[in-house]
Amino acid sequence: MPKQGQILQNPLSGDTFEFIETAASSNGERVVIKSTVKRKGLLVPNHMHVLQDEQFDVISGTLTYYSDGKISTAGAGKTIILPKNKSHNHYNSQDEPLVYIHTVTPALDFEYLIENLVGLAADGKMKNGKAGLVQELVTLKYLDSKAYLTDIPVGVQKLLINIIAPVARRFGYRAVYRKYSEVEK
Numbered sequence: 001m002p003k004q005g006q007i008l009q010n011p012l013s014g015d016t017f018e019f020i021e022t023a024a025s026s027n028g029e030r031v032v033i034k035s036t037v038k039r040k041g042l043l044v045p046n047h048m049h050v051l052q053d054e055q056f057d058v059i060s061g062t063l064t065y066y067s068d069g070k071i072s073t074a075g076a077g078k079t080i081i082l083p084k085n086k087s088h089n090h091y092n093s094q095d096e097p098l099v100y101i102h103t104v105t106p107a108l109d110f111e112y113l114i115e116n117l118v119g120l121a122a123d124g125k126m127k128n129g130k131a132g133l134v135q136e137l138v139t140l141k142y143l144d145s146k147a148y149l150t151d152i153p154v155g156v157q158k159l160l161i162n163i164i165a166p167v168a169r170r171f172g173y174r175a176v177y178r179k180y181s182e183v184e185k
Helices: 110-121 133-142 152-169
Strands: 007-009 016-021 031-037 047-049 051-062 061-068 070-075 079-082 088-092 099-105 147-149
Touching: 007 088, 007 110, 016 110, 031 110, 047 088, 051 061, 051 088, 061 079, 061 099, 079 088, 110 133, 133 147, 133 152, 147 152
Parallel strands: none
Antiparallel strands: 007 016, 016 031, 031 099, 047 147, 051 079, 051 099, 061 070, 061 088
């Protein structure tokens, strides 16, 4: 479980994620992370959160984000809100580092997701922002921070999640790995 002030770093990209507030420190209300993204390109696939809203307060650089079917940008001093149940994504598309404050409400287990995404990326398992369909299905099934990929119909995902994810767990796949977090899901 992340602690306030803890910094995760991807040694391959130099990206850092500092936990400003955690689920524990905010009584589950939110997770607040200061992110410095040096890597260009997607960090995760296009997705939507079922239960959580995301807010991005850009400190420096340019946040590129996908929402409502279009790609836009936001510079320093801008705030972008990506609401639950809307397809979205966010990333750095520039050569200069992007620094932003990322607030997710409610917290649920979002901080475990971040720990695992950074860990998988550092281990070279997030090619072009994707961990592979089997890993993604396991993550979607077993996290409380319910989300869906938006490039695959939700009905198809639900079917795949309920068939493939339990089998994949027998082969060692986890939504949260003890290697990256203090818990396993």
